Amino acid sequence: MAVPRRQRCHRMGICRCPPSHLISLLLFLFASETACRPSGKRPFKMQAFRIWDINQKTFYLRNNQLVAGYLQGPNTNLEEEIDVVPVEPHTMFLGIHGRKLCLACVNVGNEIRLQLEEVNITDLSRTREEDKRFTFIRSENGPTTSFESAACPGWFLCTELEADQPVSLTNTPKEAIKVTKFYFQQN
Numbered sequence: 001m002a003v004p005r006r007q008r009c010h011r012m013g014i015c016r017c018p019p020s021h022l023i024s025l026l027l028f029l030f031a032s033e034t035a036c037r038p039s040g041k042r043p044f045k046m047q048a049f050r051i052w053d054i055n056q057k058t059f060y061l062r063n064n065q066l067v068a069g070y071l072q073g074p075n076t077n078l079e080e081e082i083d084v085v086p087v088e089p090h091t092m093f094l095g096i097h098g099r100k101l102c103l104a105c106v107n108v109g110n111e112i113r114l115q116l117e118e119v120n121i122t123d124l125s126r127t128r129e130e131d132k133r134f135t136f137i138r139s140e141n142g143p144t145t146s147f148e149s150a151a152c153p154g155w156f157l158c159t160e161l162e163a164d165q166p167v168s169l170t171n172t173p174k175e176a177i178k179v180t181k182f183y184f185q186q187n
């Protein structure tokens with residue numbers, strides 16, 4: 001992953017070409033991009049997003065746990081952004097920006113739980129069955145976004161109404177005791 005894929009595939013010369021050649025070049029790039037992709041590996045396309053719930057709570061880490069609250073003053077620096085790697089058009093891996101921590105939905109003793117796991121988001125595979133717990137389905141409703149676990153259908157990422165409580169998962173997203181609607185904005 002250290003070597004950009006494009007470099008591994010071919011060397012691109014500098015060219016001052018007319019538009020028709022440009023189109024050929026683009027087609028060529030697209031074709032080589034597709035041909036070079038190792039099977040099962042998604043294109044490396046990670047993007048950072050800011051996330052906050054509809055009550056304006058942002059995410060931060062407390063004892064390695066993801067928490068949502070109202071950060072003020074110098075504490076606003078503690079806000080964590082989310083790294084996103086697309087899996088399919090509406091599904092994605094979610095990680096803590098710049099950290100080796102990814103969000104996962106796990107079933108522990110019949111209890112569904114949100115877990116932060118020490119894994120680099122770029123090492124996750126969309127074809128590996130055991131990586132499904134890191135996959136979330138994004139659904140947009142007007143300006144807000146909800147995240148359902150692909151491994152635990154019906155379970156949605158949520159915050160509590162109360163500040164400074166852990167981010168978790170709920171299977172009753174319609175009930176007003178949890179917040180499942182987020183603003184999710186690309187940085």
Ligand SMILES: *[C@@H]1O[C@H](CO)[C@@H](O)[C@H](O)[C@H]1NC(C)=O
Nearest residue numbers: 001002098099100120121122
């Ligand atoms: C994750 O892996 C990528 C590719 O190897 C690397 O560039 C990046 O620094 C790693 N991230 C962390 C937080 O270790």
